[in-house]
Amino acid sequence: MKGTLIKTVLIGISLGLIWYTNSHLDIYNLSIVNNIGIFAILALSYNLINGVAGQFSLEPNGFVAIGAYMTAIFIIPMDTKIDMYALMDPAPVILQMQANFPIALLAGGLTSALMAFLLSVPVFRVRGDYLAIVTLGFGFIIRIFAMNSPAYTNGAMGLNDIPEFADFRWIGSITIFTFMVMIHVIYSKYGRAMKAIRDDEDAAVAMGVNTFKVKTYAFMTSAFFEGIGGGLLASFLSTIAPDQFTFLLTFYLLIIIVLGGLGSMTGTLVSAIVIGFGLEWLRFLDDNMNIFGYETGAHPGMRMVVFSILLIITMLFARRGLFGDRELSDILKSKRASKRKDA
Amino acid sequence: MSKGILKIENITMQFGGVTAIDNLSFEVQKKEIYGLIGPNGAGKTTIFNIITGNYHPTKGEIIFGDETITGTKPNLVVQKGIARTFQNIRLFKSMSVLDNILIGFHNQSHYSYLEAIFRLPRYFGQEKKIKAEAMAILDEFDLTSFADHKATDLSYGNQRKVEIARAVATNPSLLLLDEPAAGMNPSETEDLSTIIHKIKQDFDLTILLIEHDMKFVNNMCDLVTVLDYGEKIFDGKPADAIVNEKVITAYLGDFTHA
Known part of the structure; x- marks a missing residue:
């Protein structure tokens, strides 16, 4: 019960910090922390299927797009929609979809989870890299659908004027909630089974684990929170278009979870913060620099080069990421255990 | 008369044109330690994979308790009470x-x-x-x-x-051990046999094991079946197995033509 007390206190402190940050930080810095929050949600959920369950998947961009579009369509007022859909009149069902923000987020998450279920039925019947192939294709299909269905998604023009409900109070508390859910999953029989499947699927089956069910749970949980994250992204940016949900988004999340450690949620959180701030602080690399009178000229994208190098260094020297596959609490626990052994 | 917990009935397993198991039958009684021995490639592990549902036999039935379990999915076989270990440790x-x-x-x-x-x-x-x-x-x-x-x-x-x-x-009632003593030194092997006897008592287990170490088999098993090229060549007490001519031929080759 000591653990529960510590947990409650920690959550209380974090919520206090979130509320304080939301009302005291300037707009620029607030937008950075909001961005970090959203990417933390996406990376945490991505890490469950990819790191904990060890099923190499490339799904986030598809599910984020689903969540973003669902939420946006639900929260944009009807009149705005009639004005906005320029290429084609919006389908009647689009006009009828109206809900408040929390319900809209939930709808985005649940739709993603449902799609994940439909994908997992064929994919998890076979082993191997099929999940990666199928989810990669799925991401393309969703984007092409968004491009070519002007009556539903307003085509390539995307959706604008999405009400900006998603402030740091929403984003921050959902980040904490996502983190809690992931930790709770990991430290349960389902999380243990996911890790067992990652380590040795045949042995997991020989222990009586229904691997199809466990993998589907992991995949659906990931998809649910990716959908929610997408909804937050839509409302935070107030505008979305199909081009935002390319494979690059998935790749960006992959960098976060690999740097943090596949299978470590605390690692993911730390890595999301490091990468989020890092990308902002390294912005000067993109601009023109004056080195002892020599003008380098502006090189947009230079900071991504630095990040690629960072990733290569991680691969070379810390192949398992910052935290490996362990949580911070596990690392502290083993430190304490080894100290006791020494004494 | 004790009750048969596991019945292997006329199992044949073919991989393409290769017959790995040929019309094999044997029966394991409750609370027994039963040995499955034979030279490399005789089909011992294949039998394990058939019992646990990893392979579907070409012909024949596996009966566990009163139930036919041929073709049951591996994770459900475990729930029925058959657990296994692997030849190469898979933790x-x-x-x-x-x-x-x-x-x-x-x-x-x-x-x-x-x-x-x-x-x-x-x-x-x-x-x-x-x-x-x-x-x-x-x-x-x-x-x-x-x-x-x-x-x-x-x-x-x-x-x-x-x-x-x-x-x-x-929580199995039947435990399948695939070469439990492989790679162990004599004292570890001795330790292992003590533990196997102990858990057999404490958890009320029937044990079917594959092993090469004949001394270990002799100490442990009540009965053995000897396989060679997927066929049963001997059935009975381990002490009789090691003096059986067919068994010796299977392991060491045929000296009569030498």
């Missing part, structure tokens, strides 16, 4: 010894995914229960002090024990 590498054992309790802890996410009371009750039971099993195998160690940090002999403990954790 969950990234997990602690305790977590490895807890995987064995997967189907004995009853709480749903949502109960785990929201940490409802049943989660705490069930986790506490299975952790206590897992510690009891570790105690049985003298592994208590290693509970928090990473499974792969243990010595070879102890890793073997963890693998058997993990199988016992699934």
